[in-house]
Amino acid sequence: MDSISTDWTAAAAAEHGATIALRRAIHADPELGLDCYRTTAKLKDALAGLPLTIRDSRSTSGFVARLDGAKPGRTVILRGDMDALPIHEDTGLAFGSAISGHMHACGHDTHSAMLAGAARILCARRDAIAGTILFMFQPGEEGMAGARHMIDEGLLDDPAPEAAFAIHVFPNVPGGIIACREGALLAATDTLAATIIGKGGHAAMPHDTRDPIPVACEAVVALQAHIARRTTFTDPAILSITQINGGSAHNIIPDRVTIGGTLRTLSEARRNDSRVAFKRIVSGIAQAHDCTAETNIEPGYPATINDPRAVALVRACANDLLGTDAYHDIPAPIMGGEDFAFVLQKIPGAMAILGVAPPEGDPAARPPIHNAKMLVDEAALARGVALHCAFATRFLADGWA
Ligand SMILES: [Zn+2]
Ligand SMILES: [Zn+2]
Structure with a gap:
C-alpha cells in the first residue's frame, strides 16, 4: 500500500484531550491482576462506535480490537497493558487513586490510554489503510502473565500478526525521549x-x-x-x-x-x-x-528480546516524527521483566521506552516506576500515541524494508 501521508503528531495533538481524560479516569480507579473489568469498560467506552471487531479474553479482562483496513495487506499488533500495583499512592494528584493500596505506579494507565488514542486516530483513517491492525489491551502484566493467557486462548492468531510493538513509559527518562535497543531489552x-x-x-x-x-x-x-x-x-x-x-x-x-x-x-x-x-x-x-x-x-517471564528490524523501524519512526535528537539507543539491558516477552517469542517486534519525566528538575532523580510518588508528564503521551500510529502504518506499508 501507499504510505499514509498523515501527520501523526498533529493527529495525536488533536486527540490529546481525550487521551488525558481516559488516562486520568483509569489512574483514579486502579485494578490489579487479571481481572481489570472496570478498566476494560472504560477502554471499550472510549472505542465505542469505531469500526473495530472486539474479541474478549475468556480467562482475563483483556480484549483484542481488530481494525481491518479498506484493503487487504499485512497484520501488525500494538499492545498496551492495563493493570496497577499494590502500592498506596503518595503523589497528591487531584486524580490520584481512589482505591486505598492500589496505584498505577508502572504507567499502565498511560499505556492503555495511548493505545486507545491510537486506535481512534487509525480508525478515522481506515480508508487509507491496507492491512489489519490488532490492538491488544492486556491485564495482568505485573506477575500474572496476562499476555501468555491471551496467547494461549488464540487471541493473537486471527489473523496472525507479522510484527508486534509496545511502548513502556519511564518517569526518570527525559520527557519525550524514545529509547530502544536491539536484542535483550529486559530480563x-x-x-x-x-x-x-x-x-x-x-x-x-x-x-x-x-x-x-x-x-x-x-x-x-x-x-x-x-x-x-x-x-x-x-x-x-x-x-x-x-x-x-x-x-x-x-x-x-x-x-x-x-x-x-x-x-x-x-x-x-x-x-x-x-x-x-x-x-x-x-x-x-x-x-x-x-x-x-x-x-x-x-x-517467571522470559527475556524481552527486540528484533533488530523492529528496532530500526522504531528508530525511523522516531526520527521522522520527533527529529533525530529524540531517539536514544539504550546501552545495556534493564534487568526488570515484562510479559510482552511472550508476545515477542511468537512475533518479531520491539518494546520501546518513552521518557515521561516532568520537565522541571533532574529527570534521573525522579521517583522511578513502582514508586508511590511516580509522576508522568502527560504532554509526552501525545508522542506515544503518534508513535503507535507510525509503527503500525509504516509496517503495513513497507514491512521490514
Ligand atoms: Zn511494573
Ligand atoms: Zn510495566
Whole structure:
C-alpha cells in the first residue's frame, strides 16, 4: 500500500484531550491482576462506535480490537497493558487513586490510554489503510502473565500478526525521549525459594543441634560468589536473596530457615545454568553441614528480546516524527521483566521506552516506576500515541524494508 501521508503528531495533538481524560479516569480507579473489568469498560467506552471487531479474553479482562483496513495487506499488533500495583499512592494528584493500596505506579494507565488514542486516530483513517491492525489491551502484566493467557486462548492468531510493538513509559527518562535497543531489552525472571532443614534445640547447646542459620548465611554468600566468579559480564545474571526467615526466640535454634529471592538473566543458557547452580550450591552447603535443603524455582517471564528490524523501524519512526535528537539507543539491558516477552517469542517486534519525566528538575532523580510518588508528564503521551500510529502504518506499508 501507499504510505499514509498523515501527520501523526498533529493527529495525536488533536486527540490529546481525550487521551488525558481516559488516562486520568483509569489512574483514579486502579485494578490489579487479571481481572481489570472496570478498566476494560472504560477502554471499550472510549472505542465505542469505531469500526473495530472486539474479541474478549475468556480467562482475563483483556480484549483484542481488530481494525481491518479498506484493503487487504499485512497484520501488525500494538499492545498496551492495563493493570496497577499494590502500592498506596503518595503523589497528591487531584486524580490520584481512589482505591486505598492500589496505584498505577508502572504507567499502565498511560499505556492503555495511548493505545486507545491510537486506535481512534487509525480508525478515522481506515480508508487509507491496507492491512489489519490488532490492538491488544492486556491485564495482568505485573506477575500474572496476562499476555501468555491471551496467547494461549488464540487471541493473537486471527489473523496472525507479522510484527508486534509496545511502548513502556519511564518517569526518570527525559520527557519525550524514545529509547530502544536491539536484542535483550529486559530480563527473564525466576522466583527462588529454599528451605534449609537442620535440627533445633537450645541456643546454649548448639552441639546438640544442626543449626540452619549459619548454613543459610553461608549459602547466601556462596550464591553471590557464584554470580561474581562464574558468570560473564557479556551474559550476566542477577541473583538477589531478598528474604531470610527463621527462628522464634533468642534462646532457640530453629529447625529450619527459608530463603527467597529472584534470578534475572538474558539468555536461556545463563538462565538454565543459574537455576542448576542455585540448587547445587544451597543443597551442597546444607549437606556439608549435615543439614538438608529443599529448593524450588518458579519460572517467571522470559527475556524481552527486540528484533533488530523492529528496532530500526522504531528508530525511523522516531526520527521522522520527533527529529533525530529524540531517539536514544539504550546501552545495556534493564534487568526488570515484562510479559510482552511472550508476545515477542511468537512475533518479531520491539518494546520501546518513552521518557515521561516532568520537565522541571533532574529527570534521573525522579521517583522511578513502582514508586508511590511516580509522576508522568502527560504532554509526552501525545508522542506515544503518534508513535503507535507510525509503527503500525509504516509496517503495513513497507514491512521490514
Ligand atoms: Zn511494573
Ligand atoms: Zn510495566
